[in-house]
Amino acid sequence: QVHLVESGGGVVQPGRSLRLSCAASGFTFSNYPMHWVRQAPGQGLEWVAVISFDGAIKLYADSVKGRFTISRDDSKKTLFLQMNSLKTEDTAVYYCARDPFIGAPDYLDYWGQGTLVTVSS
Amino acid sequence: EIVLTQSPGTLSLSPGERATLSCRASQSISSSYLAWYQQKPGQAPRLLIYGASSRATDIPDRFSGSGSGTDFTLTISRLEPEDFAVYYCQQYGTSALISFGQGTRLEIK
Numbered sequence: 001q002v003h004l005v006e007s008g009g010g011v012v013q014p015g016r017s018l019r020l021s022c023a024a025s026g027f028t029f030s031n032y033p034m035h036w037v038r039q040a041p042g043q044g045l046e047w048v049a050v051i052s053f054d055g056a057i058k059l060y061a062d063s064v065k066g067r068f069t070i071s072r073d074d075s076k077k078t079l080f081l082q083m084n085s086l087k088t089e090d091t092a093v094y095y096c097a098r099d100p101f102i103g104a105p106d107y108l109d110y111w112g113q114g115t116l117v118t119v120s121s
Numbered sequence: 122e123i124v125l126t127q128s129p130g131t132l133s134l135s136p137g138e139r140a141t142l143s144c145r146a147s148q149s150i151s152s153s154y155l156a157w158y159q160q161k162p163g164q165a166p167r168l169l170i171y172g173a174s175s176r177a178t179d180i181p182d183r184f185s186g187s188g189s190g191t192d193f194t195l196t197i198s199r200l201e202p203e204d205f206a207v208y209y210c211q212q213y214g215t216s217a218l219i220s221f222g223q224g225t226r227l228e229i230k
Binding site for chain 2: 035044045046047050059061095104105106107108109110111112113114
């Protein structure tokens with residue numbers, strides 16, 4: 001069965017960096033686009049970034065463009081989110097999620113349990 | 122950017138009642154690329170509906186989706202205790218990438 005497990009969250013000071021990981025299992029990871037979605041405490045869902053199945057296309061929300069980088073290592077079945085120049089407003093639970101189709105971003109059929117990032121001095 | 126507005130913000134109903142949740146888009150969503158998710162406290166969102174009306178795997182048939190263009194609806198025909206949660210709509214498949222509605226909280230009356 002599909003399983004996504006995020007890690008790497010924690011408490012970090014504003015301006016610092018953090019890298020999140022998402023380990024995938026139960027499906028052929030290299031065939032699927034993957035997304036990061038975040039949720040600030042008590043708030044709704046905010047899409048963050050997507051990477052195509054082959055890593056050639058990476059798209060970002062305006063709120064993180066230029067600061068966050070999405071990447072993938074298909075040999076390790078792992079998705080990454082490198083977060084630089086962190087701001088207090090980046091505080092959120094970060095979820096990785098699978099996109100079931102190649103092409104334009106779609107609905108998200110499987111989600112990880114999330115990892116909490118807290119940006120605070 | 123396509124903005125999705127969900128209503129009501131909070132819906133108070135009793136088990137056994139029918140729930141109707143609305144999602145309105147700021148511009149037409151092509152090919153009904155609209156999904157619905159359920160989120161319970163401390164859990165990740167779970168896909169319920171995609172393509173406006175197709176149920177995801179293992180979703181009970183009391184959940185149904187409808188609509189097109191700018192107006193979409195999620196209906197839960199007869200509420201079970203486990204259905205009380207927050208529900209989000211999401212649009213996709215457009216040049217505006219992905220966006221979510223702000224959510225509707227379905228609470229026990």
